[in-house]
Amino acid sequence: MKTSRTVSLLLSATLAIAGAAHADTGHHHADSGTAVGQPGLMVDVTRTVKIDMGDNMRFTPANIHVKQGETVRFLVSNSGKLKHEMVIGSAAQLAEHAALMRKMPEMEHDDPNQVTVKPGKNDELVWQFDHAGTVDFACLEPGHYEAGMVGKIIADPAKAAAN
Structure with a gap:
């Protein structure tokens, strides 16, 4: 299908420009790493944070x-009646993916x-x-991002070890 090919080419170009070439085989729309983080391993988890997503966007x-x-x-819990998602990325990545x-x-x-x-x-x-x-x-479900379903994660600097 022409639309699929066009979208695929656009996504490939976006990933190349962003320097987001990854060696895994999953279908990725944007760089899965960010300036402050990357996918983690369950064995390294230091705490759990509960997040609720609701139909109030x-x-x-x-x-x-x-x-x-x-x-x-x-x-991540969905207390609503609509499908929701949590996507971590830069503001530019999220806006592009929402479009x-x-x-x-x-x-x-x-x-x-x-x-x-x-x-x-x-x-x-x-x-x-x-x-x-x-x-x-x-949340990048159509209309949810535009309705204000956004958040921020602030990674505070680690304290330097005293010498």
Whole structure:
């Protein structure tokens, strides 16, 4: 299909420009790593943060503090009646992906920086915050991002060891 090929080419170009070439075999729409983090391993998890997604188009909590170096397990619950997702990325990545989702609302995901949760269900996402800084997260289901379903994760700098 021409549309599929065009979208595939656009995504490939976006990934190449972003320097997001990864060696795994999953279908990725954007760089799964960010300036402050990357997918983490369950064995390295230091704590669990619960996040609720609701049909009021909000995350609870919407602002989360972590520590640089921490690996966090996000337990993501959908208390609504609509499908929601949590996608971690830069504001630019999220805005670009939201635009693609509006054009292709049935797009399936298999990215380590996101989790899609059906109504009344839970899922998890493990993320390592290897740098200090701020990273965004959002629901990119069509219309949800535009309705304000966004949040921020602030990775506070690790304290320097005293000599």
